[in-house]
Each structure stands twice: as structure tokens, then as C-alpha cells.
Amino acid sequence: MPNRTFQNTKIVATLGPASDSYETMLEMVRAGVDVFRINMSHGSHEVAARQIETITKLNKDYKINIGILADLQGPKLRVGQIENNSLELQPGDILTFVNEKCVGNSEKIYMSYQQFAADVEVGEKVLVDDGKVGLEVVETNNIDCVKLKVLFGKELSSNKGVNLPDTHVSLPALTTKDIEDFDFLMTQPVNWIALSFVRSPKEIKDLKERIKRFQHQACVIAKIEKPQAVEKIEKIVKASDGIMIARGDLGVEMPIEKLPGIQKRIIALCVQYGKPVIVATQMMDSMITNPSPTRAEVTDVANAVLEGTDAVMLSGETSVGAYPVETVRAMNRIIAEAEKNYPKNHIRPYPSPKSDTFMSDVVCFNAAKTAEELGASAIIGMTAQGYTGFKISSYRSPAEIFIFSDRKEIAGMLNLVWGVRCFFYDGFNTTDETITEVLHILKSKNRIKSGQTVVFVGSMPLKTRGMTNMMKVALVE
Incomplete structure (x- = not known):
């Protein structure tokens, strides 16, 4: 898309009365939005359907892959x-x-x-x-x-x-309203569903099973806003597809001075397990009414970037604020500046031999390592389910990450993930032919240039699903 700059750290923007027109959403995307959030706490199914339809039209009109995240209200x-x-x-x-x-x-x-x-x-x-x-x-x-x-x-x-910070609440994870909203979302092309007030890994697993019964492809984000979730955070990270650090309710339920340490720990865990993490709540809150952020907000966004978050999120700033486009633009500038100081020696834990995905993990690990040692300009991956994109991203390579998939929903899903730019591609001929074709696509989009080195990962044969077993270094002609 013209007039658009791309950062590694993604921006999630919440839609609302201030921002859900086609024109405003287009300007927000140009300003830096990667994922739009549909807040099911507010508005009707008709409003949500219209918002999703507008995002889908934007993606089609401009051949982009803006992701859709639907946020269930939970037991409020x-x-x-x-x-x-x-x-x-x-x-x-x-x-x-x-x-x-x-x-x-x-x-x-x-x-x-x-x-x-x-x-x-x-x-x-x-x-x-x-x-x-x-x-x-x-x-x-x-x-x-x-x-x-x-x-x-x-x-x-x-x-x-x-x-109720001290109370073990007996409410179910999904309220009657949540179930009605969920059933509606299963008719929509959403990429992510966020579950509010998560207390245990079982709640995540139950929601995944419910999604599976609908044969939908949406991934599940666990919102961390209860002390019980912080206590079980590693198990919840493992069970979920992604994490949202919802600092609003979390800062009420726990001593507020503990929030920075909790945020840092959760981000590190998510990077370790290759799960995308979103830092949310009051990131640019003053811009609901003011045209520029406070110094503290600038530092807050920058610190989240430097800690390694996949995405930063805007709530009221873009849903009801007076300056939705300006807020995204300001956040994008902060991210760009912070990423100039991103840690160059990112710690990459070696894949566990006990993991069911050990072979794929080793290939992705070595792709990131090889790209760094060769000074490669890009890592290019082929994926059917998105796993390759998640895993390569978790190694936080300085090389750009370009992922190709024959499933359009994967492109929207991966738009939340740090550093990943995903493209729809359904050619999948021989390995050499496919490499030639995707290199041509990236050159035509000015993402790579002749003479640059790239690292290619995928499966062999290419149409094999669920296994990354091949890495190839190539020189762009």
C-alpha cells in the first residue's frame, strides 16, 4: 500500500463510532494499523458485521491483509x-x-x-x-x-x-452474552478471538474445542487481567495462541506497582514459546482528547517495543477519541524510533528435543541464525497453518520476515505477529520454481533487491503440511 511504512511491532486499533467508516479505517491503515479490534462489549451484531465487512473490503480493494480481532466481553x-x-x-x-x-x-x-x-x-x-x-x-x-x-x-x-481481587469467582468463562457473540463470530472471517478474565488453561482449551466444532480457523488470545492468571501464566501461555496483557483490570486487581514487572515477564515468556503478545490499555490515553501524547505515554509505548512485544493496542483512543488517525500515526513514529534501539543480541533459546515440533523448530532456529550470520536481507517462509511464521518471528531476527500461504485467513492472522509480512500464494510448484516465483513477487513489491542474500524455509515436498524440514540460502538475481 502506498503512503505506508512497516515496523516490526504491530499496531492493534479498536473500532468504534470515531473510526468505523471506510475512509477513516483506510487512513488508519495508511498511518500504521495492522489489526482492527472489534469490541463485543459495545454495539450490536449488525454493527460488528458492518465493521468486519468494511475491513474485508479494504483488504480486497488494496490487496492487503489487515487482521481482525474480536474481543469477548467476559463476566463483567x-x-x-x-x-x-x-x-x-x-x-x-x-x-x-x-x-x-x-x-x-x-x-x-x-x-x-x-x-x-x-x-x-x-x-x-x-x-x-x-x-x-x-x-x-x-x-x-x-x-x-x-x-x-x-x-x-x-x-x-x-x-x-x-x-474482586481476593475472591475465587465461580462464574463460567463464557457468559450467555459471550456465547451469543461467539456463535455470531463463527459466521464471520475473524482471525483472533480474545477471551476475557481468563483464570486457567482449561478455559482456553474449552474455547478452542468450541471453535473446532464450528470448523472455524480463529486463534485464541488469553486476556491476562486476573491474579489467578498471573499465577498460572506459563501454563496459560502454552495453552493459548496468543496473549493480551490487559493492564486496565489487571492494575485494579493487583498492586499497580507490580504491573511493569508482570508485563516484562509475560512478554519474555511469550517470545520464548513463540506466542504473539499484545500490550494494551491506556497506551496513548491522553489522545482521546488531545492531539499529542504525554511524555510518559511515549516512553510506555517505546518500553513495550524494547521489551519485545508483538503488538501495542489502542482502545478508547481510536474507538471514541477525537484523533484516531493522528493517534495511530504518533504511535507508529514512536515504534519506528524505538526499534532503532532494539536489542541486537536477542537471546534465542535452542529448541527442545522433547517438543513434538522439534524438527521444524530447529530449521526455523537455524534460519534465523544463518540469516544473521550471513547478513541476509530476508527470511522467506512457506506455511499452511502459520506455525513457520510464529516460530521464525519468535527468534526476533534482524532480517525481514516474508511468509507465503495458500490460505488467506493465515495472512490476516500473521499480521499480528512481530516482523511478519504475509502474502497469499497458491502456486506451490517444485521447490526451485516456487523460490523463483516468490522472489519475483517480492522484487516487484520492492521488498528485496538484486544481489541480496535471502534464507528460504519450507517443507519438501512443498505441499506437505505441518512440517518445516528444508532451508535454502539464495542470492537474488
Whole structure:
């Protein structure tokens, strides 16, 4: 696409009223967007279908592969309506939460979580409105009524979110709304589905099985926003196809000063296991209303890039903000500058001989190593399922990564992955003929030049699926 620069670190932008027209989305793509996020918490299925249709049209019109990520709402807990929309609070006040709908006041307040009284225990903390109000459980009848003492906060407003950092919530991973949204998404060409408030690897495996039953190709992203997920992070990374560090709820549920260390650890784990990772929430938050980011936001984005994240995400900045295109453009500039200082000696753990994919992993590992030692300009891979792209990316090679696939959905999926540029290709003749053809394609797109060295990886024979067993070094003629 003309007027577009490409960075290794990808940009995910959330669609909303400020950004879901064809013209605005096109300008956002030109500014640097690689994946659009559809937030199923807001809007109808009709709105989501229209957004997905627009992305698909953009991809077709401009022969690009912008990915589509659909984000399920998950079990979001809320208080109900409050009389006059506000209840003044003082530390020491006692509030009563009930599970029967009512207009809240100083006597009682509706809580949407029906098992609240059964799940909480005396002494546990309850946080409301992104942590602006702190409460402590002082009494529960284990059925339908909980008394809480106000620890801090000045007012409680209607429909504010509730976080239970100390409580093992018994809600299922998928709510009734999530299942309805999921069934709708199975009729759409989405590449990624994000599961909210993940607590265990089993929830990821269950969602994958559900997708498999629909014979859909969507991959699953685990959103890390609960302490229980942080405790089981390595198992969750292994079970998922990708990870989103959702710092909003995570920063409410855990001490906020722990977030930077948690983010760094999760990114390192994802790179180690070859799973794409997204850093999300408040990355350029001030640009919802301002035309330029704060210095702290610039540093936040740059640090995520330097830590090795695959993607950085924009939420309200592009969905409801006043400057959606300008925000993407600013983020792209920050990424480009940060990548000039990207660590040159990236640690590449040697593939495990115990892995089922050991042969493919060794080929990809050595492709990255060979490309670096030869000063190759590109690693070119052929893939049917995307695995080659994921694995080569995880080695963070300084060479460009170009992946060819005969499945269009793979191209959109890999657009989230660090450094990967994917192209649709369904020729797959002999190995030598295919190499000649893909080199011609890349030369015609000005991605490689005559005289450059490239490293080619794939399977032999080329139509073999699920196995990368061949590496070839070639000189571009």
C-alpha cells in the first residue's frame, strides 16, 4: 500500500463510532494499523458485521491483509442503578449489596453477580469503578446479601464495574452474552478471538474445542487481567495462541506497582514459546482528547517495543477519541524510533528435543541464525497453518520476515505477529520454481533487491503440511 511504512511491532486499533467508516479505517491503515479490534462489549451484531465487512473490503480493494480481532466481553460485574446516579460515601460507611434488582441507595445496592454472597468471605476486598472505591466484606449471609465497609472513595455512581481481587469467582468463562457473540463470530472471517478474565488453561482449551466444532480457523488470545492468571501464566501461555496483557483490570486487581514487572515477564515468556503478545490499555490515553501524547505515554509505548512485544493496542483512543488517525500515526513514529534501539543480541533459546515440533523448530532456529550470520536481507517462509511464521518471528531476527500461504485467513492472522509480512500464494510448484516465483513477487513489491542474500524455509515436498524440514540460502538475481 502506498503512503505506508512497516515496523516490526504491530499496531492493534479498536473500532468504534470515531473510526468505523471506510475512509477513516483506510487512513488508519495508511498511518500504521495492522489489526482492527472489534469490541463485543459495545454495539450490536449488525454493527460488528458492518465493521468486519468494511475491513474485508479494504483488504480486497488494496490487496492487503489487515487482521481482525474480536474481543469477548467476559463476566463483567457491575453495580446497578443508583438513586440520582450518585451516592456520597465516607470511610467507615456500611453498604449492603443484594442480588435482587433495585434502585440503589444507602439502604441497599444491586450487584449483578448472583453468586456474590456465596463466593465472598469476610475480610476480602471489593473494588468499584476501576479502583476509585474500595470496600471490605464485613458480613455475608451466603445467599443474597453482603454487608461491606467503605475503605476509601467519595461517591458510587450507577452501573460501575466491580473487581474482586481476593475472591475465587465461580462464574463460567463464557457468559450467555459471550456465547451469543461467539456463535455470531463463527459466521464471520475473524482471525483472533480474545477471551476475557481468563483464570486457567482449561478455559482456553474449552474455547478452542468450541471453535473446532464450528470448523472455524480463529486463534485464541488469553486476556491476562486476573491474579489467578498471573499465577498460572506459563501454563496459560502454552495453552493459548496468543496473549493480551490487559493492564486496565489487571492494575485494579493487583498492586499497580507490580504491573511493569508482570508485563516484562509475560512478554519474555511469550517470545520464548513463540506466542504473539499484545500490550494494551491506556497506551496513548491522553489522545482521546488531545492531539499529542504525554511524555510518559511515549516512553510506555517505546518500553513495550524494547521489551519485545508483538503488538501495542489502542482502545478508547481510536474507538471514541477525537484523533484516531493522528493517534495511530504518533504511535507508529514512536515504534519506528524505538526499534532503532532494539536489542541486537536477542537471546534465542535452542529448541527442545522433547517438543513434538522439534524438527521444524530447529530449521526455523537455524534460519534465523544463518540469516544473521550471513547478513541476509530476508527470511522467506512457506506455511499452511502459520506455525513457520510464529516460530521464525519468535527468534526476533534482524532480517525481514516474508511468509507465503495458500490460505488467506493465515495472512490476516500473521499480521499480528512481530516482523511478519504475509502474502497469499497458491502456486506451490517444485521447490526451485516456487523460490523463483516468490522472489519475483517480492522484487516487484520492492521488498528485496538484486544481489541480496535471502534464507528460504519450507517443507519438501512443498505441499506437505505441518512440517518445516528444508532451508535454502539464495542470492537474488
